[in-house]
Amino acid sequence: MTFYDFAKSVCYGVLKPIYRFEVLGTEDFPKEGGVLLCSNHIHNFDPPVVGINAPRPVHFMAKEELFHVPVLGKLVPHLNAFPVKRGMSDREALRKGLSLLKDGHVLGLFPEGTRSKDGELKKGLAGAGFFALRTEAAVVPCAIIGPYKAFKRLKVVYGTPIDMVTLREQKASAEETTEIIMKEISNLIKKHS
Template identity: 70%
Template sequence: MNLYTFARSLVKMVLTPIYRFQTIGLEHFPKEGGVLLCANHIALLDPPVVGLTAPRPVSFMAKDELFQAPILKQLLPNIRAFPVKRGMSDREALRRGLGILKEGNVMGLFPEGTRSEDGEIKKGLAGAGFFALRSKADVIPCAIIGPYKPFKRLKVVYGKPIPMDELRERKASAEEATELIMCHIKQLIDNHR
């Protein structure tokens, strides 16, 4: 058993008795090929919850600061996370993300870049659009609908792949692609709240 599988089992064992997960839309998740998984961000627990409910292993892009903490800098790379320097164009993180998608794996990110204080969806950053346009990966929107309260239902909703071909063909901007992704996430939230 690798560390990712072990960590996933451990998280499931710890969180499942506390939160009543309801996972919706797993039938939309591609069984193979590159997947860009984009979710809203409402709490620190979002990455493990998405990793727990997604049907395939997810490599998360995470803020560089997390990789400076003594325990986390050892743990995070072993559970498929990789660092990104926020507030600047991090070429290494961009290359790494594109490589994950090109290899046919799943990369997860939170386009808002930070947690939403009020739980409402915020404007997404251009990085999500960059990966969507520069790869041939399926783009899957994901809505985490809380709040995180013990013994209350927590929904994780996976949407259908977002059609990106037209944007890719006309070389749309990363901002426009991100806006489309955020619209799909918001629609999932509105439909399942």
């Protein structure tokens, strides 16, 4: 058992009784190949909640500051996370993300870039579109539908992969592609709220 698998089972055992997850859509989650998993971001627990409920291991970009926190900084790399410098174009993080997708892994992103303070879906950043257009990865929208309150049901909905063929053929911009991804996340929130 890897440290990731161990941490996932511990996290699940701790969080499941508190948040009573209702998980939908895992049957449509691609079983192999690169997957760009894009979710809304409403709470600090979103990365573990998305990760422990996904049918495959998820690699996350995490803000670089987390890697400098005592103890946590040593654990984060073993949880399939890699650092990204926020507020600038981080070429190394972009290369790492592309490499993971091309090697058939799942890359988890929160396109809004930061947590939404009021829970409303914000505009997505172009990074999601960049990864979607530069690889052949399946693009899976995900919605976390709260609230994060003890013993209240928390929904995690994995949508069907977004058809990227036309966007890639038309050489759509990263911004346009991110808008489409965000629209799909919004649709999941509306449908399942």
